[in-house]
Amino acid sequence: MTGERDRWAELTGGQAGEEYSRRFARLAESGHDVHGEATFCAELLEAPARVLDAGCGTGRIAIRLAELGHECVGVDVDPSMLAVARRDAPAQEWLLGDLAHLDTLGPKPDFDLVLAAGNVIPLLAPGTEPAVVRQLAAALRPGGLLVTGMGLDAAHLPLSEPPLTLREFDHWCAEAGLTLRQRYATWSGDPYEDGCGYAVSVHSRPTT
């Protein structure tokens, strides 16, 4: 590991939980569909499935997936984000810890789907991305799916420039034994084309 803080902590100072939660509440109140990620994942699953929300933040997606009948575990390293999740859904399982050490945090493996939405991958600590991808892949059951959503340019990231390319990400996934199954430009399933500023990717673990 690099010893560097994750980019989210650098940006927020670890105090963003309540404001992040209010931002999504305001979006929902103004009529926006704030459940795009959960809807996308639910279409890939048969309930009840086991889902790991990696970098779950305030738990907004894991909470929605639980409402849809799935068993969700959320993991996040930011206590201010996880505090909101624990307050809003105390009966769900929330683990505080670093995805680079997921295997030490105690979730039962063999998840049907692991989700890293909301720019989790670009917001990891610099240099830890391949290790995190390995950990996420290892948490999947054979045939399980890794679903990620990430910005590829400054317009789709809370960063001045993208810290990684899709090519690098696909390479880390391939090294971890995953195969790219589908790629979209949005959570609504718009087609992905080279140059898109956002990518929703579905990788799978081999069945054997």
Ligand SMILES: C[S@@+](CC[C@H](N)C(=O)[O-])C[C@H]1O[C@@H](n2cnc3c(N)ncnc32)[C@H](O)[C@@H]1O
């Ligand atoms: C922009 S938030 C997205 C939260 C949530 N996935 C969503 O879409 O609402 C990015 C999250 O990634 C988490 N994160 C970044 N690096 C992490 C790491 N190494 N382990 C666990 N969580 C991490 C941050 O703490 C933060 O909550």
